[in-house]
Amino acid sequence: MNSWKLKEIVVMSTLSVVFAVIYLAFLPIGKILVGFFGPIGYDLIFGIWFIVSIIAAYIIRKPGAAFLSETIAATVEVLLGNAVGPMLIVAGMIQGAGAESAFAITRYKKYTLATLMFAGVMAAVFSFAWGYFRSGYAALDSSYVIAMLVLRMVSGALISGVLGKYLSDALARTGVLSSFALGKEMRRRRAA
């Protein structure tokens, strides 16, 4: 934690708070999709629930950003009162750890689109493993379970990876990130 500047911590927490609200807003959408397609409905949009870990890691670029931001977002969701319960914090930690693992594999050096999509996929894999035990997917048909996993991975890559990068880049262009890793990199690239 000592390598973190206070500024980075507060910005990360603020992003987590904003996305906690967005996460909550997507829960009823997920429920409607579940109504149409069964449990697989959640997997269509599951990527939205990893997005803050990808955005925070991409902007701040420090070990722990993905894990901490997702954990804080999940905790805020629970404190705001949601229909999932306190286990959501554990789910958030696991999703964050999944995204974090992708950044750790690239040694926190590469922040390309491919890395961010990989982080989304890893978050999906981790969260699926958790959901498997917690929600009792073991009781479901195995081909259906595999379809859920594949769909969640695609959703993680596209929604959290691609959309997360798009949002962060748009933010960086406004100039508010000038003192953060992403803003600095953008300036370097522009100068070159």
Place this chain on the structure above:
Amino acid sequence: MYLNDLNPSVKALTIAGLVFILAFLFDPITPFLYLIFVIGVTFLFGRFNKKHYLLYFSPFFIFAFGMLWTTLAFADAPSNPEQIIAVLWWEFPREDLFIAVSLSLRVLAFAVLSLLFIFTTDMVHFVLSLIQQLKLPPKLAYGVLAGYRFLPMLKTEFQQIRAAHRIRGVSQAKTIQGKVGQWKRLAIPLLAGAIRKAERTAVAMESKGFTGNRNRTYFHQFTVTKKDWLFPIFMFTALGLVILVSVKLGYFNIYDGEL
């Protein structure tokens, strides 16, 4: 009242432990009995707005019902298909029905545990206790508290940006493409404003001498006393008794590593 005065860290860890154990149980009796027990404890030993509690609790029933029918509809082939239970006009394999009921009751049991915590704990006290008892770095904890404070401000900001757009003649989008554009026009300024505010807050905190050092004083001191240990002992003993009842009735079913 007792639950409100309990050390927040002890309360949080106890609930996490209980949830962890409940997640491995697949019988309908244990979550049902424990659900009733937790509601009883919350109302007897907690001080909170009862109406709000019901308001927060009711959506969980929809969620639990969703869990019930999806687990039934997408159930794996049962290992004892000859055991059938008829509910009204439908017939279900005994095994599938029990698991489905158990999973949906579990949703409710998790919900009441979470509500017990949320309704009897102050967020700021919880974070302060995390620093003092669970050694959370103060730098992170106070950073998070600062971020959490922005929550009500964000709502005002959101309305402001929308109003600013309206006043400049941005009309409500009708097409899907227009809606996406509108969403982007709202999201980017909202996030940019939040980041600016966060940065300013951090600078203000540091200029007033905040270093994030653990060696500091606290306005609210939290300690763990003997009284605090009563809560985990009480809650886990009750869960043990409930499991015992379920075993005696012959319903008990634990996760057996089946994939």
